[in-house]
Amino acid sequence: MKQQVRTLMAAALLTAGTALTAPSVFAHCDTLDGPVIQDARIALEKGDVTPVLKWVRKQDEKQVTSGFKKALAVGKLDAARRQKEERHFFELLVKVHRASEGAPYTGVKPAGSVDPAIAAADRALVSGDDAELVRIVTEVVKKGLHERFGKAAASRATADTSVEAGRRYVRDYVVFTHYVEALTSGGGTDHGHDAHPKTERHEKHGKSKHTHDH
Template sequence: MSRQHKIWTGAATLVTALAVILLVNTTIWAHCDGLDGPVVADARVALEAGDVTPVLKWIPEADEQEVREAFDQALVVREQGPEARQLADRYFFETLVRLHRAYEGAPFTGLLPSGAEVSPAIAKADDALEQGDVDELARHIAEAVEASIREHFAAAIAAKANKDESVEAGREYVDEYVQYVHFVKHLHEAVTEDQDYGHGHEAHN
């Protein structure tokens, strides 16, 4: 197994650990690309009211014209009967979600059915917003991250103590060292990149 593979395996282990932690006592529901997610929920409200305004917050200004056109087309087709109404709604949902996903920098692979499972972390994040309290979410993630960093540190410090005994011991130390520093680096980059994304996202609003 290559060192880089081990590093990413460690990162994947952290993600898995976080998912397990966050899954406890968590109701999982579809998110932005789900038929029961917040984007489609606002789209239903907009269609029933005949007012596109509620969905515009989900897309950048550059995509507003496309959304307005899709909305107007959907309103016209909806008048043709129940089956046409379903098709029109689906067309508008897919257009809106596709553009929103692109705004997030994520691919659109189709609408998820109602009740589809999503990342426990996303579900927990939404739950925190609903409750108006992020303390539990922040604590769980912080504890998992700290435990993983300490695990990598312990392995590196133990290997460091024996690094001069032989070439093999030295290589073992280097291997643990690389995993440790790169694991921390990836975590730090994930946090700082997320902050940068947040600032950029605010610039669109």
């Protein structure tokens, strides 16, 4: 089931016409209702920075802990400034986390800006049930297959009428078959990096590890 969900998610991204190598595709961690800031809220509520440290590299712990302590201290002394300082901490945490992924920081996004399939993936992890996720992604995949098949079938019917028509069919054929290949092979589903691609292990070799084969 896990492999099924992973291959379906890869196909869903292709359906949306999005390159798997684009960092912004996986940027749901920079939203107010994303998992990073959810853990930040928990940490502030408990007065314990531990829940957020998993989102950053070891060498960034000191910076994040310092920002956390400041937000916590100001919140206790001045309720009016609490929201502002918490926001500053959220921004710092997201920025540091994004840097650990080799991705640019583009600010903290509003709640509700996460793609529905990604939101469903987060809910599945919390509930331990991936039924909703499979349903959502399956519908996206079905639509993607139908659209690409229809276009390739239509252009195939006129492929021999001219060289240009033949080339149009070849383009549609390639798009369609590559989509099917992504579905059946699961290619690109790991996004080519670990949770922290710029950890000390990777930096030791002088570069982060990214492998994207399309």
